[in-house]
Amino acid sequence: MNIKKSKIYILLVMLLLLTSGCWDNRDINHRVMPVVLGVSKESEEEYKAYLQVPILQEDGIKTQIITGVGKTINEIVDKTSANLESNVDLLHIKVIVIDRAFAEEGVKDLISGIMRSREIPSKALVAICEEDMDEFFKKMSQVELSDGTALLDYFEKNAGWNPQIALTRVWHVYRSIHSYTKDVAIPIIRLGESTLIEQAGSAVIKNGAMLDEINSDETLLYNAFQGMSAHGKIEVLDEGSVLILDNGLNFASRLENELPILTLELQLEVMILEVKGDPTIEKIEKELEKLLKPRFENMITKLKDSEADILGIGQLFRKEIPRAQLKDWRSKYYPNLKFNLTVDVTIQNSGNLKEPGE
Amino acid sequence: MKGLLFMKSLLSEINKSIGKNDDLYKWSQDFGNIQVVLVGLSSLIDFPKTIQLLEGQIQTVRHSSEVIVQQLHKIGKVKSEKKEIIEAIFEGELIIFIDELGLVISIDPVPKTLNRSIESPSSDNNIQGPLSAFNEDLSTNIGLLRKEFSSVELQVSSYTFGNSQKKGLSLLYCKDQVNNKLVENVTKQVESNLDKMLYTIQDVTKMLGLPKYSLISSFNTTESPQEVYSNLVKGRVVLFLDRLPYALILPSTLWDMFAIRNDENYSFVIMIALRLLRVIGAITALVLPGLYVALVAVNPEMLRIELALSVAKTREGVPYPAFVEVILMLVILELIIEASVRLPKSIGPTVTMVGGIVLGQAAVDARLVSNLLIIILAASTIASSTIVGFQNSFTIRIFKYNTLVLASIFGVLGVFTGLFLVCAYIASKTTLGIPYLSVKGEMKSG
Numbered sequence: 001m002n003i004k005k006s007k008i009y010i011l012l013v014m015l016l017l018l019t020s021g022c023w024d025n026r027d028i029n030h031r032v033m034p035v036v037l038g039v040s041k042e043s044e045e046e047y048k049a050y051l052q053v054p055i056l057q058e059d060g061i062k063t064q065i066i067t068g069v070g071k072t073i074n075e076i077v078d079k080t081s082a083n084l085e086s087n088v089d090l091l092h093i094k095v096i097v098i099d100r101a102f103a104e105e106g107v108k109d110l111i112s113g114i115m116r117s118r119e120i121p122s123k124a125l126v127a128i129c130e131e132d133m134d135e136f137f138k139k140m141s142q143v144e145l146s147d148g149t150a151l152l153d154y155f156e157k158n159a160g161w162n163p164q165i166a167l168t169r170v171w172h173v174y175r176s177i178h179s180y181t182k183d184v185a186i187p188i189i190r191l192g193e194s195t196l197i198e199q200a201g202s203a204v205i206k207n208g209a210m211l212d213e214i215n216s217d218e219t220l221l222y223n224a225f226q227g228m229s230a231h232g233k234i235e236v237l238d239e240g241s242v243l244i245l246d247n248g249l250n251f252a253s254r255l256e257n258e259l260p261i262l263t264l265e266l267q268l269e270v271m272i273l274e275v276k277g278d279p280t281i282e283k284i285e286k287e288l289e290k291l292l293k294p295r296f297e298n299m300i301t302k303l304k305d306s307e308a309d310i311l312g313i314g315q316l317f318r319k320e321i322p323r324a325q326l327k328d329w330r331s332k333y334y335p336n337l338k339f340n341l342t343v344d345v346t347i348q349n350s351g352n353l354k355e356p357g358e
Numbered sequence: 359m360k361g362l363l364f365m366k367s368l369l370s371e372i373n374k375s376i377g378k379n380d381d382l383y384k385w386s387q388d389f390g391n392i393q394v395v396l397v398g399l400s401s402l403i404d405f406p407k408t409i410q411l412l413e414g415q416i417q418t419v420r421h422s423s424e425v426i427v428q429q430l431h432k433i434g435k436v437k438s439e440k441k442e443i444i445e446a447i448f449e450g451e452l453i454i455f456i457d458e459l460g461l462v463i464s465i466d467p468v469p470k471t472l473n474r475s476i477e478s479p480s481s482d483n484n485i486q487g488p489l490s491a492f493n494e495d496l497s498t499n500i501g502l503l504r505k506e507f508s509s510v511e512l513q514v515s516s517y518t519f520g521n522s523q524k525k526g527l528s529l530l531y532c533k534d535q536v537n538n539k540l541v542e543n544v545t546k547q548v549e550s551n552l553d554k555m556l557y558t559i560q561d562v563t564k565m566l567g568l569p570k571y572s573l574i575s576s577f578n579t580t581e582s583p584q585e586v587y588s589n590l591v592k593g594r595v596v597l598f599l600d601r602l603p604y605a606l607i608l609p610s611t612l613w614d615m616f617a618i619r620n621d622e623n624y625s626f627v628i629m630i631a632l633r634l635l636r637v638i639g640a641i642t643a644l645v646l647p648g649l650y651v652a653l654v655a656v657n658p659e660m661l662r663i664e665l666a667l668s669v670a671k672t673r674e675g676v677p678y679p680a681f682v683e684v685i686l687m688l689v690i691l692e693l694i695i696e697a698s699v700r701l702p703k704s705i706g707p708t709v710t711m712v713g714g715i716v717l718g719q720a721a722v723d724a725r726l727v728s729n730l731l732i733i734i735l736a737a738s739t740i741a742s743s744t745i746v747g748f749q750n751s752f753t754i755r756i757f758k759y760n761t762l763v764l765a766s767i768f769g770v771l772g773v774f775t776g777l778f779l780v781c782a783y784i785a786s787k788t789t790l791g792i793p794y795l796s797v798k799g800e801m802k803s804g
Contacts, residue, residue, distance in 0.1 A: 020767040027680050028658045028666060029673040035663050054663070056671045091659035092666065121659070149663055 031089040032081075034066070036140075036151050037120070039110060040099030040133045042069050047110075049076040050097075050137045051088070054149065063141045073113060073120075090119040094152045096126050096170065097136070100188070100203075100210070103128045108177055108208035115174045122171040125155050128203050128210065130190040139191050154189075154197055163223050163232030163244070164216040166202040177208045180326045181314025185214065185222055206308035206330070214310075218299045221292070224266065225249060225311050233273065234292070239284050240275035244268055245348055255320040258332075262313060262339040266296070272350045281355055285345045292343045304335050313337065365457045369395065371440055376447070385409075389416045392423045395455040398467060402450035408467040427459060434465035449524065473498060479581040481748055487620040491581040496526045496600040503530065503605075506583040507590060511535075517548055519565075520555045526600035527556060530586075535593040543790045544595050544608065556599060562606065568789060573756055575749040576789045578610035588619035609789030611796055615640065615750045639744030643754050644780065646738040647684050648765030648773045650731060655680040656769030672728040681766035683727050687735050688762075690717065692755070695739070 038050030051066040066084075068076035081088040096114070098107055114120045129136050140151065153159040155167065166185040176184045185202035192198030202219045204212040214222065220232045224247045232244045250265040272284065279287070303310060307330045314329045321329065350356065376382055383400040386393065387409065396409070415433070416426055434454065437443050443453055443462060452467035476498070479491035492499045500514055515529045529548065531541055544566065551565045559577060563569075568576040577597075580586060586596050586605045597606040607614075616636040621629040654673065658666050676683060694713040698706050717736075722729040738758070745751045761776030768775060787794035 016767065025655045025679075025766075025769075027673060027676075028654045029670045029676070031658060031670075033658070033663065033666060033670075054667055056667065056674065061667060089658070092663055094663065152663065 026087050026089075030086050032066075032084055032086045033089050033092040035092055035149060036095045036097060037073075037090070037093050037124075038097040038099075038129070038133055038137055039073065039102065039107075041102045041105065046071055047073060047076065048133070049073055050133060051077075051080065052137065052140055052151070065137045065141045067137075073110070074117070077119075090117075091121060093120050093124050095155060096120075096124050097129045097133075097151070097189075098126065098186075099133050100128055100130050103186070103203060103205075103210040106207070106209035107173075111170060111173050111177065111208060114170050120170075122174070123169050126168050126170055126173055126186050127151075127155070128186050128188045130188055130200055136191060139196070150196055155187075163228065164220050165199055166219050166222060167228075173205060173208065176205060181309060181318060181329050182312040183308045183310045185219065185310045186210075187219075188213065204303065204306060204308045204310055206306070211308050212302065212306045214299060214302070217295060221296050221299060222310065224268070234270070234288065238276065239279045239287050241273045242270040242284070242288065242347070243273050245271050251316055253316040253320065255317065260313075260317050260320075260333050260337045262316065262337060264339060264341045265344060266292070266341070267344045267346070268292075269346050269348045271348055272356070275356045278356050281347050281350075284356075285347055288345045289343045292345075293341060296341055296343065297339075300337075300339060300341075304337055307331060307334060309334055364460045365455055365462075368440060368443070368462070369397075369455060372397070372444060372447075375440075376444060382447075389413070389426055390423065392426055393457055395457065396452060397447065397455065398452040399447060399450065402470055402472070403452055403467040404470050405467075408452055411468060412465075423458075427456065427461065430454060430456075430463050430465070434463040437462045437464050445524070476502065482581045482585070484582070484618075484620045487623050488582065488584050490583060492583070492598075492603045492605060494601045494603050496528060496598055499598050499603075499605070500528055500530070502583045503586055503596075506587045507532075512590065515545070517552060519552055521553055523555065525556045527562075528598040530590065530596040530598070532590040532593065535591055536595060537593055537792075540593075540595055540608075540790055540792065544597075559599075559602075559606065562597065562599060566608075566790070569787075572787065574753050574784060574787055574794060575610060575747075576608065577749075578607040578614045578747060579604040579749060580607065580747070581605075582620070585619050609792045609794075611792075611794055612784060613797065614747065615745050618746050636744050636746065639741040640754055643738050643742035643745075644758055644761055644777065645773055646734050646741070647688065647758060648761035648776060649770070650734045651680045651684055651762060652765040652769040652773050655766065656772075660770055669728075669730060672730045675725045676728050677726070681762075683731060684735075684762060687717070687721070687727055687731060688759075691735055691739055 032051075032053050034051035034053045036050075036052035038052070040048050040050075042048040046069050048067065048069050051068075053064045053066060054061045055064045066080050066088075068080045070076035070079060077088050077090060098110070114124070115122055155161055155165065157167075161167065166187045168184045168186050172184045173186070176182055183204065183206050186205055187202050188200045189197050190200050199216060201213050201215040202222065203210040204214060217234075220234070223232065224244070227247065227249065234242055234244065246269040248267040250267070252263045254261050268288075270288070275284070300311070300313075309330060314326075314334065317329070317333065318326070321333065325332075347355075379399070381399050381401040383396075383398055383403070383405060385396045385405070387396055388394075389412070396405075398405070398408075416429060437446060437453070443464070446464045447453060450467070450469055451464040454463045454465065455461075456463070473495040474493050476490050476493060478489040482491070490502060492502060496516075504512065509532075511532045511534045513531055513533050517527050517529070519525045519527055527548070529544060547566045554561070554565050556562055556565060559579070560570075563576060566576075578589070580589075581604055586607065589607045590596060595608045597608065599606065616633050621632050624632065653661055654669060658669075661669065673680075678686065690713075694709060694717075697709050697713075701709055717732060721727050722732060742751050742754045742758070745754055757776075757780050760779060761773055764772035764776040764779075766772070784794050
């Protein structure tokens, strides 16, 4: 190694240290890490943001709510960051709660802003709050033994999530704004009476704005359509209730005279949880099919009317409809959709007891 | 008479150059009717026994002086040059001056026992395996190996290095297995550098023309004959340097960090598990300190929120940035490791204890470092010791800083950049034409 070569190496190391821009790295204990961001409209032009921050205490974690008003989310965060002793780090935001009125008005700009930002993760979940936001977040911070992650756990698949809740992330919403054929459902939450949060179905979102609502039973079917309803429970009114073990969906799509025709077959593998009386297996299966078919049909009809394709049926017709006409899917094709639905229920097991009716 | 004069002048010359050494022993002795002078170093030669032996051999032949001289010729070598004689003296030979005939003969005497006996290895510990280890004596080492590998395939070539001082070096290889080009290379280097002086492994490295600034040891060193045997069979070349109780195995490859022959004394599954454990150890030691800095200072979003909060809690009140904190503790740890190597065995435990208290409790209590860091560093230090060969664990310990610095700048990306650089570095290394990353099968085709 001659001197010239070692000089170059020293220069490279100096460059690495001086130009890397790592001087503003902040250690974890100097960051405020909000986990929930709530957004509502304060006035025509101004947002009001709520940051739910877990604060470390000697005897555990307490929740603090920081609020701010500003024209953009970044402005609010900047302002609060300047006032706090630590730096606000939005990278840990897991849930974004949007005020219902704001959602109905349309959240296109907010969602694009979040997607554009390198701070707020695009994999954060989106939820709509029916409650007054001030009230909602006040309650959040008061919960006993809350470690600040209650709302987050509510949506965690390995914690509190269950298949009646839609699971939609920021990038899903962003995709739906820009897609011709796919919309999303966002879960609606409100404060519960005995529990912290209560779910109130899902909002149907089209082009970033809330159009309609589906209830939690329909959300379960929505999730079944996406292939993630395992372990959802269905009440069969007269006979008892069952647990969905697995679900599958078969479909055939074709276009006849510019009319989309869809044949759908929803297969559910279920397990019996409770029965009333002594119905036979066949009867339970039949009852269940009888219950689910109209429920599903009603939902699709409702969605057709609102021209919001949250099930992504348009995706199934992409191969039939040319690209140029695809943008008319929601307005021209979708409302005229003809569908033929069969629900096929198989009872896989009857729990620890023998099958009823035997 | 001419011989007598020659003898006198030779003796006085030798006296002049080395006579001031108090262990130079001169003794006039009569063998039958021949008068001889015995010269040698009393520190290397067991004189009473040697003389007894000589007398025994010569007394049995009660013949004329010619016969005795003939007898001496048989057991020794004739020397005539002064330089030659002095060298022979320092190599521990006994010089017999026969005044009348003007003849100098050097013979191998009974040496003083200056070597340790064969002991168990001190740095290559093993639990279930042979325990004899090499020691400082070259011929003992080769003997040990001959016992381990009794075959005509084992080829031993010995060389003597140095001018004023002689140092023996032996080159061993398995004729059947070895890559001929490698032997050729090594032999060429050895033969063209016979005048160089070899004291340390660094000298050997230089003599063989191996890179001086390499962070990876070109040699794999071991104390165990079993290990050497397995390497010879794999086609490696082994060097023994006199007075160095290690075998130097050439070339070393990456896999030597993780596998030793002794693993094969356990069942196959356990062998795989052990080697896997070492691989995990190496990666842990490399990555863990860097990952800590990356996750705490640069990319906390990678942590789950619950974990992030508890990590933040352990760091509450720590005055230094994570990088400084880690460097501080790492330096102390390295000091402890170095100190426990240096210190006499009786003081060693004290250092460990003091180090343990300082690192484990006081530093955390004083809120100088977070207690998570202590766990990380302990894990990393323990992990770096799972690697085979002390020289390899040095390598890992140095590479760790590379990942650490990059991690403190680029975060998790930096950790991977660091790993990439390490991979690139070890991929670029070759020893005498054989890549460091070469695997078993390629050795022969070379």
